[in-house]
Amino acid sequence: MVNTVSVRLNADELKKIRALSKLEGKGKSAVVRELIREGFTFKSLQAYREGRRSIGTLAHDLGISISATIDLLSNFGIEASVTYDDYLESVETLQKIK
Amino acid sequence: MIVFDASTLIILAKVSILREVLVAHKAVIPPIIQEECTRESTREDAQLIAQLIEEELLAVVEPQRTNRISHITEDFNLHRGETVALHLAWQEKAPLATDDTPTRKACQILNIRSIIAVAFLERLVQRDLISGERALSLIRKFKQYGRYDVETLEAVKAKIKQRRR
Numbered sequence: 001m002v003n004t005v006s007v008r009l010n011a012d013e014l015k016k017i018r019a020l021s022k023l024e025g026k027g028k029s030a031v032v033r034e035l036i037r038e039g040f041t042f043k044s045l046q047a048y049r050e051g052r053r054s055i056g057t058l059a060h061d062l063g064i065s066i067s068a069t070i071d072l073l074s075n076f077g078i079e080a081s082v083t084y085d086d087y088l089e090s091v092e093t094l095q096k097i098k
Numbered sequence: 099m100i101v102f103d104a105s106t107l108i109i110l111a112k113v114s115i116l117r118e119v120l121v122a123h124k125a126v127i128p129p130i131i132q133e134e135c136t137r138e139s140t141r142e143d144a145q146l147i148a149q150l151i152e153e154e155l156l157a158v159v160e161p162q163r164t165n166r167i168s169h170i171t172e173d174f175n176l177h178r179g180e181t182v183a184l185h186l187a188w189q190e191k192a193p194l195a196t197d198d199t200p201t202r203k204a205c206q207i208l209n210i211r212s213i214i215a216v217a218f219l220e221r222l223v224q225r226d227l228i229s230g231e232r233a234l235s236l237i238r239k240f241k242q243y244g245r246y247d248v249e250t251l252e253a254v255k256a257k258i259k260q261r262r263r
Contacts, residue, residue: 054200055105056134056177065138066104066179070112070243080245081199082214087250090217093193097100097123 007032049078099124099192100213102156102181104134106195109215111135111143113239114168122156126190128182132246135204161186170207174200174225184208197244215249220257233258 009017020031044061047053053061059069100123107127114261119125127135135147152155163185171181171192180201187194193211195218196202205212219236237251 021204031107051199051203052176052256054176054180055198056103056180057175059134060177065141065144066134067108067112067138067143070105072106073245074242078245080197082197082244082246082250084203084250084253085136086212087217087246087253088213089211090213091220093211093213094217094221 044076045073045076048073049081051081099126099190099193101125101183101190101192102127102131103194103198103201104131104179105197105201105217106213107135107147108129108143109150109197109219109240109243111146112243113215113236115218115222115228115236116146117150118222118237120150122218122222122227124157125155125195126152126157126159126186126192128179129158129160130179130182130188134179159186159190161189170204174204176200176204180204184210214246215244216246216254220254220261222261223258223261230258230261 017028017035020026020035021028024031026034027050041062044053048055048058055066055069055073058064059084062069062072064072102125107116110119132147132151136144136151138144139148147156151158161182168181171184176184180196180198182227183194183196184204186192187205187210188208193213194201194205195213195215196205199212202212202214219233219240223230223233234255237255240246240254241251
């Protein structure tokens with residue numbers, strides 16, 4: 001089901017939507033919907049990169065599997081927030097267990 | 099015993115050393131992690147994880163819930179799978195293999211030791227479960243899927259080379 005929502009846009013925002021619509025040969029509504037989807041993905045990835053989302057939460061928000069989320073992070077070149085110290089701690093933990 | 103969350107399990111599967119890791123270490127996951135990892139059954143990593151569960155190299159265990167951990171996981175914006183994996187690690191007094199930063203931070207608060215995927219590589223070489231040459235050839239995949247920084251991967255490379263001498 002598609003809902004109708006009225007949104008106030010300034011001249012610059014409208015100009016950008018028209019330009020994208022012309023560039024991609026799509027209707028303005030289709031362009032706005034696409035921008036919302038891609039904007040949501042961008043914001044979600046940003047929240048993940050800043051450590052405000054776990055990978056599970058990110059996958060859930062984007063409606064994709066964790067495996068697909070790992071591929072997406074890889075495609076966007078988003079580095080893991082892992083330091084060399086984290087690696088050393090991990091190695092030490094592994095040495096202690098059989 | 100090591101408890102795994104979905105992130106590390108999937109990275110190790112994508113890098114193609116999950117079987118060797120599970121041969122070397124007793125590993126457990128809660129049912130929600132099994133579901134998260136095998137949901138998209140057409141993916142190669144999902145198929146491998148399902149196969150390893152069937153071969154009983156990866157055990158599936160349901161943990162008991164405690165409110166103490168639930169409160170902490172809410173603070174870190176963790177999803178259900180990560181929360182339940184933390185419960186299991188806490189209950190079993192076992193380390194948690196996770197490559198997720200908020201989950202690793204929750205581990206620190208709960209005094210649970212955590213392990214990142216690339217640490218298993220050096221361990222497998224040390225135990226002669228994979229050759230140094232193969233380990234070095236897998237660094238590129240760890241960069242792709244684990245998304246580790248250059249400093250960490252260079253250090254891993256150096257350690258593996260040192261062991262080959």
